[in-house]
Amino acid sequence: MNILQQSRNLVLAQIQKACQQAERDEHSVELLAVSKTHPSETLAEMYAAGQRRFGENYLQEALDKIEALKEFDIEWHFIGHVQRNKTKHLAEKFAWVHGVDRLIIAERLSSQREASQAPLNICLQVNIDAQDTKDGCQPAEVAELVTKISQLPNLCLRGLMVIPAPNNAAAFKDAKALFDAVKTQHAHPEDWDTLSMGMSADMSEAIAAGSTMVRVGTALFGARDYSAKA
Template sequence: MTDIALEESLVQARERLMNALERAKRPFDSAALLAVSKTKPASMVRQAWQHGQREFGENYLQEALEKQAELADLDGIVWHFIGPLQSNKTRAAAENFAWVHSVDRLKIATRLSEQRPTHLPPLNICLQVNISREASKSGVLPEEAVTLAKEVAAMPHLVLRGLMAIPAPANNLEEQRTPFAALRQLLADLQAALPDAPLDTLSMGMSDDLEAAVLEGATLVRLGTAIFGARTTR
């Protein structure tokens, strides 16, 4: 993808988000784009940064660490880890990211808290919820989320910010909205159970269902293909 094409894709993605927020009658600053750059080279991340993008999501840890090293000169870049996280890789995530969206069990959260360097701010955490109850998907079950949230919120080097989900594909807008509405309600349940926690984040919505997610309150929408083009196979 050329620099001009990437700039155009970013402009279109931002317009799409603004249009969705307008339709939802929400403030234009109430949701942000998370540019998902998995399988894409660091040079494309640099191009997106040059066009004003600051929040980037990565799914694969080793790939992300290589990009971070190459892009260490970029000011203001915020790295989000959004992929499955194995316990033997929590240290690298704790040391190199500002956010982890894919915490789905106590063991992972405990290791992230213990391994977060003390000179860094607390690590922002989203619990990944298996909102569609798919056997192939990671995530805590909805009925177990409040218990896990209470445990994570008490950890010293983590800040529980909200929830993340990747619902099953749906055929139309109304069907897409259903799991997002369930995740929004679950966040409200967490806010009631943990009134002192800064629970302000719904990480939901991707290239195919951004509009439905924004209608149901998404604050971070994760766009990959819509910004960087079709992904290459790893």
């Protein structure tokens, strides 16, 4: 068993333990491997270890990996900040986009997603604890955005994504409360099933609060090499 397989097994065990402590089904939490700055060869090894969902932050780097690994059945997630001039590539190449925080971004993704493709899964990024350095819409804006975005064609609005400040477990509970409260605004409430929160250092707290998808990089791949950023 190689190091990546061992790392993935340890993370899955941590997810399982957190679910048990929260009295949740371990299959109710998905593992998204945050693979930014790691080369395609490393992703291929992690794929061989059983991982299928990969999250990327930098568009050009991600597009290069998507091309290099096109023979693999990978579910690609974009988890970086979404800029207006990059929506076309996101709409064409990804299965999920987590960083939507404005109606105009959702409208562009909807219009640029081919009708022949499966609907693009999206999450609203919410600045849940009012950090000056974080992107995301304000909690008070979420209900209206859900109402409008859930009606757009070629998109499937799945839920919320949050990145609280370190050591702020209370923000996870706030995110879960908001997630539950705005479901009634969704045109297709059966699609509202994803609360993307929790990373390597705080995934257990996020799962206890109700996370359904944890975004894990360091615990899977080790420290990142930022010199490799595209």
